[in-house]
Each structure stands twice: as C-alpha cells, then as structure tokens.
Amino acid sequence: MIEQGCIVSSLKGHDTGRIYVVVKVEGEFAYVVDGKYRLLNNSKKKRLKHLHDMHEAFEGFQEKLNANKLYDFEIQKRILGILHKN
Secondary structure: OOOOOEEEEEOOOOOOOOEEEEEEEEOOEEEEEOOOOOOHHHOEEEEHHHEEEEEEEOOOHHHHHHOOOOOHHHHHHHHHHHHHHO
16 A cells, blocks of 8 residues: 555656655545655656556655654665665
8 A cells, every 4th residue: 555655666657666655634635745856845746557566665664754844865874775675
C-alpha cells in the first residue's frame, strides 16, 4: 500500500523508472518528490496506479515533514542510497 513516506518508482509517463518519495496521498493521486528535479515545494501529482511500491520506507519522514525539518538533499540522499543498493 502506498502511503506517506513510501519509496516508489514511476511506471508511466516521461519520468518512467524515476524513484520518488510520497509526500501526500489524496484519493487516487499521490504527490511525489525526488529532491533533485521535483522539490518539496513543487511536488508532482501522479496517479497511484502509475506508481510501483518498492517496499522501502523513509524512516522518520512524517515527523520531519510535520516539523519542517525535512530538506530536499535528505530525500535525494535516501534515493541515491536505494539506487546504489540495487
């Protein structure tokens, strides 16, 4: 199940294969960021059916986001860690 803080990859669109972190889920849409091209202040709206859950989570994501202590470089670093792990 895709929820806030999940790591997902895009299945459709010009960004196919790109990895994102879910910032917010509303109905059948998710707002995603990658810390490089899509920043926290400019999230991308994607349909849930166009996202693949990678079964990874960004630990402490919600707490940092709520406290305004989450930065784009942290998201980018987490995504790079996943890319290098594979």
